[in-house]
Amino acid sequence: MAQEILQEIVVGILVGGVYALMAVGLTLIFGVLDIINIAQGVLVILGAYLSYSLSTKAHIDLFVGLLITIPVMFIIGVVIHWAFIRRLRGTERTAMTLLVTYAVALIIEGILYKLYGANDVSLTASYTGTSVHVFGFYLPWIYVYGFILAVVLVVAVYALLYRTRFGRSVRATMQDETAARLVGIDVNRVAALTFGIGVAVTAAGGMVYGATSAFNPNSGYDLISRLLAIIILGGLGSIGGALAASVFMLVVESVVTIWSPDWAIAVFYAALVVVLLVKPTGFFGRKEVRAQ
Amino acid sequence: MSKVLKGVGLLALIAIVIAFPQVYTNPAVTNYGVFALIYVTAASGWNIFSGNTGYISLGQAVFYGSGAYAMGIAARDWNITGTTVFALLPLSMAVGALIAVPFGLAALRVRRHTFIVITIAFFFIFQLMAFNFSFTGGSSGLGSPFLNWPAATYNIPFYYIALAFAAGTVAIAWLVRRSRFGLQLRAIRDDEDRARGLGVRAMRVKLSAFVISGAITAGIGAVWFYYINQVEPQTGFDPLFDLTLVLMAFLGGYGSISGAVLGALIIEPLTLWLNTQPAFSGGSLSEILLGGIFLIVVLFLPRGIIPTGGELITRFRTRGRAAIAPATAMGSNPRTAPAPSSIGGGASGGAQ
Numbered sequence: 001m002a003q004e005i006l007q008e009i010v011v012g013i014l015v016g017g018v019y020a021l022m023a024v025g026l027t028l029i030f031g032v033l034d035i036i037n038i039a040q041g042v043l044v045i046l047g048a049y050l051s052y053s054l055s056t057k058a059h060i061d062l063f064v065g066l067l068i069t070i071p072v073m074f075i076i077g078v079v080i081h082w083a084f085i086r087r088l089r090g091t092e093r094t095a096m097t098l099l100v101t102y103a104v105a106l107i108i109e110g111i112l113y114k115l116y117g118a119n120d121v122s123l124t125a126s127y128t129g130t131s132v133h134v135f136g137f138y139l140p141w142i143y144v145y146g147f148i149l150a151v152v153l154v155v156a157v158y159a160l161l162y163r164t165r166f167g168r169s170v171r172a173t174m175q176d177e178t179a180a181r182l183v184g185i186d187v188n189r190v191a192a193l194t195f196g197i198g199v200a201v202t203a204a205g206g207m208v209y210g211a212t213s214a215f216n217p218n219s220g221y222d223l224i225s226r227l228l229a230i231i232i233l234g235g236l237g238s239i240g241g242a243l244a245a246s247v248f249m250l251v252v253e254s255v256v257t258i259w260s261p262d263w264a265i266a267v268f269y270a271a272l273v274v275v276l277l278v279k280p281t282g283f284f285g286r287k288e289v290r291a292q
Numbered sequence: 293m294s295k296v297l298k299g300v301g302l303l304a305l306i307a308i309v310i311a312f313p314q315v316y317t318n319p320a321v322t323n324y325g326v327f328a329l330i331y332v333t334a335a336s337g338w339n340i341f342s343g344n345t346g347y348i349s350l351g352q353a354v355f356y357g358s359g360a361y362a363m364g365i366a367a368r369d370w371n372i373t374g375t376t377v378f379a380l381l382p383l384s385m386a387v388g389a390l391i392a393v394p395f396g397l398a399a400l401r402v403r404r405h406t407f408i409v410i411t412i413a414f415f416f417i418f419q420l421m422a423f424n425f426s427f428t429g430g431s432s433g434l435g436s437p438f439l440n441w442p443a444a445t446y447n448i449p450f451y452y453i454a455l456a457f458a459a460g461t462v463a464i465a466w467l468v469r470r471s472r473f474g475l476q477l478r479a480i481r482d483d484e485d486r487a488r489g490l491g492v493r494a495m496r497v498k499l500s501a502f503v504i505s506g507a508i509t510a511g512i513g514a515v516w517f518y519y520i521n522q523v524e525p526q527t528g529f530d531p532l533f534d535l536t537l538v539l540m541a542f543l544g545g546y547g548s549i550s551g552a553v554l555g556a557l558i559i560e561p562l563t564l565w566l567n568t569q570p571a572f573s574g575g576s577l578s579e580i581l582l583g584g585i586f587l588i589v590v591l592f593l594p595r596g597i598i599p600t601g602g603e604l605i606t607r608f609r610t611r612g613r614a615a616i617a618p619a620t621a622m623g624s625n626p627r628t629a630p631a632p633s634s635i636g637g638g639a640s641g642g643a644q
Contacts, residue, residue, distance in 0.1 A: 036405050087591060094404050095348045096590050099542060102535055103586030110580035221531055225416055228409045236405060266420040269413040273398055276410065280402045 007137050008258055012251030014143040017150040020246035022205035023230045024239055025198035031174040031237030032194040035097035039105040041224025043199055046108055047073055047206025048215055052123055062125050062207055069203040077199025081192045112217035120214040128211050146208035153204055170194055229272045233282050241284035313448045322447035324561045329454035330516050331556040335540040336461040337508035339552040340468055341501045346481035350534040351411030352509050354418045357528030358391055359384035359510030360517030364434035373437040381514055388510020389503045396502040419529035433524030450519045457512050465549045477501055543589050545596030
């Protein structure tokens with residue numbers, strides 16, 4: 001039993017790392033643009049389908065294919081921001097951005113249905129079916145590789161934010177957009193690039209997601225609700241919070257699976273509600289700004 | 293003058309909706325009417341809470357599905373059949389109201405994005421409960437008792453029940469808007485902290501509106517269930533339902549009573565019709581189209597049809613002269629012309 005729980009905790013941490021990668025993109029977008037990108041879930045699925053096409057049509061290895069899919073998703077993100085997001089202003093912006101990103105999600109989902117059909121597919125490679133045996137645990141290789149990839153990319157995003165001039169302007173915009181504008185930061189450019197980066201990480205997240213579970217164009221909804229729960233729990237706009245919350249939530253879900261796979265996801269959302277009853281700003285959230 | 297016109301218009305509208313199923317007796321047509329009225333009710337119910345308070349709820353399907361399940365479970369366990377089942381509607385509404393209390397107490401502690409996400413979380417918890425409990429029938433859902441009405445007129449009683457719900461909801465929305473309670477709600481929407489400072493008991497007021505909206509949505513959910521004869525976890529608790537309500541309200545005009553009605557009357561028949569077209573089979577094209585409408589609304593009609601239309605009419609009527617035109621420095625600017633009054637957002641009235 002103890003061994004079983006330990007196994008599930010390790011699995012939870014590994015999967016949590018991948019969710020952290022997707023959640024970091026979402027929370028980064030929120031921090032800079034003050035919007036929730038509902039399309040993030042379906043963008044992950046789009047990333048998974050891109051990898052699927054590359055691996056089945058062009059026989060490119062999943063991880064090598066990321067060299068193509070990440071830039072493609074970055075461009076898609078910048079285009080979405082340019083075409084729709086940057087135009088939104090005014091008092092009902094919260095609801096408006098929600099609607100716009102949801103509309104984008106619907107359109108992408110419809111296109112994916114047209115192109116790939118409604119059947120479940122999954123990404124396969126030599127390392128998706130085999131496991132490694134360490135310390136008495138059986139861990140599928142893809143979980144291990146996926147976790148390593150997620151860590152590398154999260155560190156890369158972190159370095160970008162805290163070690164570069166661009167990152168400094170991103171953080172300045174997150175703290176106070178008006179002040180950032182006043183000191184000469186091109187806030188629109190920062191917003192566009194941030195949206196692009198936030199979407200680009202979904203390419204990697206989608207690849208690992210698709211290699212660990214079957215997916216169809218509709219899978220984005222399940223994913224976005226989990227990601228939203230994670231970034232709210234971590235505190236909106238907090239990158240460290242997103243990391244901690246991903247691992248926490250996925251470990252909880254994974255451990256509950258031992259007793260009841262059916263209820264695991266309900267416990268996931270119940271954990272969110274309970275934590276917010278105690279601490280409405282999440283683990284690492286800043287105090288909410290007065291008024292709207 | 294304009295009051296008389298409005299009264300006449302309203303009477304004409306009432307006459308048309310009452311006569312509709314008598315004139316168009318084809319069940320395929322009355323079916324459109326029933327669904328449109330169901331969504332008029334649901335969108336107006338959403339609007340009573342979200343339109344007035346500014347808290348965007350994406351958890352209305354919790355009430356819709358719970359109302360449907362409450363009726364189904366009660367009818368099954370108490371062996372109620374035939375038209376007596378309609379006597380369970382108040383029960384469904386009570387269940388909706390009861391669920392809204394703990395749901396609201398937990399969710400209304402947080403604002404804006406966080407509130408939206410909490411409502412989504414509640415939604416998923418309820419859907420999972422419907423899937424996993426045994427008394428809900430699991431993934432195959434529940435069937436309703438059988439009604440041995442002839443197919444040709446089957447829809448008509450449902451049409452009038454849905455119409456009664458829709459009219460009642462619009463009346464409640466109107467009463468809320470005119471009341472002190474409605475003023476308090478809109479004060480919260482404009483600036484909750486200031487409203488609280490001025491003595492509005494924010495939590496109590498928000499929760500009341502949430503409960504009203506929950507009861508209405510649960511009631512119409514039960515009507516929907518008996519109409520289509522079954523409910524499954526993914527149809528009763530449908531994420532698209534929530535977003536459709538928001539889209540309807542925004543298309544018509546966020547926060548306005550007639551806006552929610554108009555949005556529902558446009559979108560629901562349109563989506564029903566699209567789903568019957570062979571060119572759109574499989575749903576993917578209609579999805580793309582729905583998304584496209586969404587984008588057009590938000591980008592080009594950001595305030596919705598009713599406010600934008602009202603503005604155009606005002607501009608048309610007053611073209612060439614200043615609107616109310618006492619030639620003061622302020623009046624000389626046509627942009628300060630009175631807002632398209634009664635049906636507009638009403639956001640300015642609240643907190644000052």
